[in-house]
Amino acid sequence: MVSTLDDTKRNAIAEKLADIKLIQQLIIENEQLFSRESSDSEISDRIRKMLDDDQKNLGVIETVIVQYGIQQQPRNTIQEMVEKIRQIMKGSELSLYEKVFQHELLKHQQVMSGITVHKAAQKVGADVMAAITPLNTVNFENRAHQEQLKGILEVLGVRELTGQDADQGIWARVQDAMAAFSGAVGSAVTQGSDKQDMNxxxxxxxxxxxxxxxxxxxxxxxxxxxxxxxxxxxxxxxxxxxxxxxxxxxxxxxxxxxxxxxxxxxxxxxxxxxxxxxxxxxxxxxxxxxxxxxxxxxxxxxxxxxxxxxxxxxxxxxxxxxxxxxxxxxxxxxxxxxxxxxxxxxxx
CATH class of the missing domain: 1.20.120 (Four Helix Bundle (Hemerythrin (Met), subunit A))
Structure with missing residues (x-):
């Protein structure tokens, strides 16, 4: 019986990919919740666009896992973390600002996990690099989402503290930051409804x-x-x-x-x-x-x-x-x- 490349390093990457998929599912649940809870049409519209991206990106992550070829379960610690956050998001203890703040941290975690997988793939093998390549687009898009979430947090935070609307110049600054970031990564970033699922x-x-x-x-x-x-x-x-x-x-x-x-x-x-x-x-x-x-x-x-x-x-x-x-x-x-x-x- 031939041995395979399912060694410790490859299994560890497979486990990290399973973690990423589980967190992506939580991100989608959060954004569905936020779109219902927000009474601000601008914020709701931005969250719905992020939700569209993230639902498509879940498909990309699933493609990467199948392409990688090693099936693993998420780590127990990640499963426990996801369940705790899920319960917090459904509860009424946190304000919408506090929930979105936690959500932005999840986005940051996804970005860092994606970068870690990419760097690990460089060390393990060229076939692994080929398998995880589509994940790069997800990483770039999550970075762009972080910029939008920062703007949303500013608007919600100012309202929560003062009861007044923040300077609407926030959105122009967010768009400038996203445009600069998109320029840095070139065509690897796909935006909103222009992005298609893999055929x-x-x-x-x-x-x-x-x-x-x-x-x-x-x-x-x-x-x-x-x-x-x-x-x-x-x-x-x-x-x-x-x-x-x-x-x-x-x-x-x-x-x-x-x-x-x-x-x-x-x-x-x-x-x-x-x-x-x-x-x-x-x-x-x-x-x-x-x-x-x-x-x-x-x-x-x-x-x-x-x-x-x-x-x-x-x-x-x-x-x-x-x-x-x-x-x-x-x-x-x-x-x-x-x-x-x-x-x-x-x-x-």
Missing amino acids: IQDVIRLDHNKVNILFTELLQSNDSQKIQEYFGQIYKDLTAHAEAEEEVVYPRVRSFYGENDTQELFNEQAQMKQELEQIKALNPSTSQFKDKVKQLMDAVGDHIRQEESTMFAAIRNNLSSDQTEQMATQFKAAKSKIQERLGKEAVK
């Missing part, structure tokens, strides 16, 4: 990029243990990816992509699975192991090129944006279940 092509392409990196890392390594570990990750990633495509994508595209072309994709993946099992039985220290991996890489490369050219074109020409985004959601859900199953099988 099925985006999600599949992320998988393709990650496995290509893993193949490169394996073939460049001379350490038999690392070679075995890289193959273990390739085995898990390709298996989950193939089964999710066969469950969600190929049946959906068959009617417009064509019976023959779709069946060809099924056949290629069946052959890929056989090759994975053959390599799995080999000694990673032999030259035959790398030769077989190279053959597999070439076959997977041909498969990728077909999907990203003709299949992607057929999807663009026949499905709406909503349909491709819905398919991405279904694909991620299927892949997550497959990953859980593979994880349980590995433990047996």
